[in-house]
Amino acid sequence: MIIEKIPEEFKRALPILNTLKDAGYEAYFVGGSVRDTLLGLPIHDVDIATSAYPEEVKQIFNKTVDTGIEHGTVMVLDHGEGYEITTFRTESTYQDYRRPEKVEFVRSLQEDLKRRDLTINALAMDAAGEIIDLFDGLTDLKMKVIRAVGDPNERFNEDALRMMRAVRFGSQLDFKMDSETFMAIKKNAHLLEKIAIERIHVEWVKLLLGKNPNQGIKEFLETNLYKYSPKFENKLSELKDIATMSHLIIPDEYVAWTFISYKLGYVTSNESGKLMKEWKLSNELIKHVQTALKCVEKIKRQNLQIDDYYQAGLSPLKTANIVAKLLGFGIDDALLESQYNALPIKDKAELKINGGILIKKLNIKPGPQLGKILKELEKEVVQGNLKNNEGNLIKKAQDLVSTDN
Structure with missing residues (x-):
């Protein structure tokens, strides 16, 4: 050819x-x-x-x-x-x-x-x-067949990561696995324990982001590879449920881990943190996913408040909404973005006042009281109860000092 x-x-x-x-x-x-x-x-x-x-x-x-x-x-x-x-x-x-x-x-x-x-x-x-x-x-x-070169048992004993690559390519290309290759993976699945989790993680994420993740997850389960992946071994029922979901398209790694954590029941920050640390994810990714997971729950209960928009930030909010849509209860993207854009400030650095100004103008000493006042000012501005200008903020700070005293 x-x-x-x-x-x-x-x-x-x-x-x-x-x-x-x-x-x-x-x-x-x-x-x-x-x-x-x-x-x-x-x-x-x-x-x-x-x-x-x-x-x-x-x-x-x-x-x-x-x-x-x-x-x-x-x-x-x-x-x-x-x-x-x-x-x-x-x-x-x-x-x-x-x-x-x-x-x-x-x-x-x-x-x-x-x-x-x-x-x-x-x-x-x-x-x-x-x-x-x-x-x-x-x-x-x-x-459209995934087949090992030569004897698949030899190939997988040479490099056990090849088993994950085989199921990953099934998802990525939407190919089915050859029966001999499939049986060899099932026979040698335990060898995956010999592979560094960082390498398994790369293949797992590529599988989830593939053209047909259902296919990849199905073979991941049927070959027993899941048993040798962190915190998956007791989640067969939940993983099977994911494999049978229709229209499963996962756009990026943030969505992937938020979705997987939620579906496997690792919803709290403590639970999801343990899962992702075992998979050796970056601190930045862990923080993003944990924030998104909180928002997924809020979207599910139709209880996403102004403070949630502010505390989460737009990127984790979008992640949460993509996951919520996969689960059947997402909200309109334009509405979510407009709600976020309507926030008076997006970050406390945008406040027209800071600790230095308060110390100078109100003679407040650095310490817990100063931090408490700044936090209250930030909250009032975000809630729309206080205009974000220095005069208003100074006056409100004076009131708070008087109240404390």
């Missing part, structure tokens, strides 16, 4: 391939970029595989960076762009179900491709656009 119209991303990288070929080596585009071209999807990273060894690559090109030279990868810098070039390689036994004990460089494209995870990712393309398909990946693309 020949790709008649080579995408621009490949055209820009053709000088790299041609330089390697002119030096007497084989060179091909490989992996996801080839797969996505055949599927008509956007291309992200253009990866190149070659028969040239790393030191030979460095001799051929003027500007290189050793990004992963121990694994055969050298980055070539060309006209402001970087291309990762990896030597054909084979890998020995895997010490931790993730990393090979030994990498051996070879001159054979076939040896290199047969160590890859899935047939649809084991495709190569030469400079003329001809597809090299040694493991029937083109048929699997056509039939």
